[in-house]
Amino acid sequence: MEKLQLDIWSDMLCPFCFIGKRNLDEALAQFDLKDDIQIQWHSFQLAPYLKYDPTIDAHQALANHKNMDYLQAKQLNEQVAQMAKQAGITFNLDQMKWANSYDAHRVLQFAKSKDLTHALEDRFFEAVFVKGENISDKSTLLTLAVEVGLPIEEMEQLLYSDAYGEAVNQDIQLGGQYGLRGVPFFVAFNSISFSGALPPETFLEALRDIHSKWKAYTMEKSTLSGESCDIEGNC
Numbered sequence: 001m002e003k004l005q006l007d008i009w010s011d012m013l014c015p016f017c018f019i020g021k022r023n024l025d026e027a028l029a030q031f032d033l034k035d036d037i038q039i040q041w042h043s044f045q046l047a048p049y050l051k052y053d054p055t056i057d058a059h060q061a062l063a064n065h066k067n068m069d070y071l072q073a074k075q076l077n078e079q080v081a082q083m084a085k086q087a088g089i090t091f092n093l094d095q096m097k098w099a100n101s102y103d104a105h106r107v108l109q110f111a112k113s114k115d116l117t118h119a120l121e122d123r124f125f126e127a128v129f130v131k132g133e134n135i136s137d138k139s140t141l142l143t144l145a146v147e148v149g150l151p152i153e154e155m156e157q158l159l160y161s162d163a164y165g166e167a168v169n170q171d172i173q174l175g176g177q178y179g180l181r182g183v184p185f186f187v188a189f190n191s192i193s194f195s196g197a198l199p200p201e202t203f204l205e206a207l208r209d210i211h212s213k214w215k216a217y218t219m220e221k222s223t224l225s226g227e228s229c230d231i232e233g234n235c
Helices: 015-030 058-066 070-086 102-114 117-129 138-147 152-159 165-177 200-223
Strands: 004-010 037-043 185-188 192-195
Touching: 004 015, 004 200, 015 070, 015 117, 015 200, 037 102, 037 117, 037 165, 058 070, 102 117, 102 138, 102 152, 102 165, 117 138, 138 152, 192 200
Parallel strands: 004 037
Antiparallel strands: 004 185, 185 192
């Protein structure tokens, strides 16, 4: 059965991607036709050149990234933490580690073949914002991947190689082709795009509208077929 594909671009360092995922999950739980939807997560890096520095906290890391002073960064982190609390997430600002997400995205690319990207994204977000884990550390990534059901032997081979790096880059390029300007970014059945951590009720309304348009499109497509000859010349 054909599915309505919902593509999502995100980065594990993006708090709004975490909030957006939780809000989307809440909306899906209320959506009667959720079984028609197939979610595909895609890679994006907000800070591709970031290196984890254990001597600074999350506020200083944000200050460095955004070129602002420490107090501004701390206030911004606290404001986002309040938004997260409304989505049922408690950020651990004191333990949060800003670390490069590239290897985590390579693991995500592999997880596509196992249909585990949705669970893996949630665990990665939790690692960064709740548990204060370093997602650039290969041993940590191995533990997280195995937790969600990925095979340990294949993960060990992947993490100590450059496998799936090209798939990460292709995802980023594809997002640009769709007009991505920030994450989270959503594309429904290759034609409808929107962005941001929407409230659950707005996500639910969007899902209903998108599903209705998708259903009309698939019905129209099914009626647009006539007699033809195949590529072997059989008519």
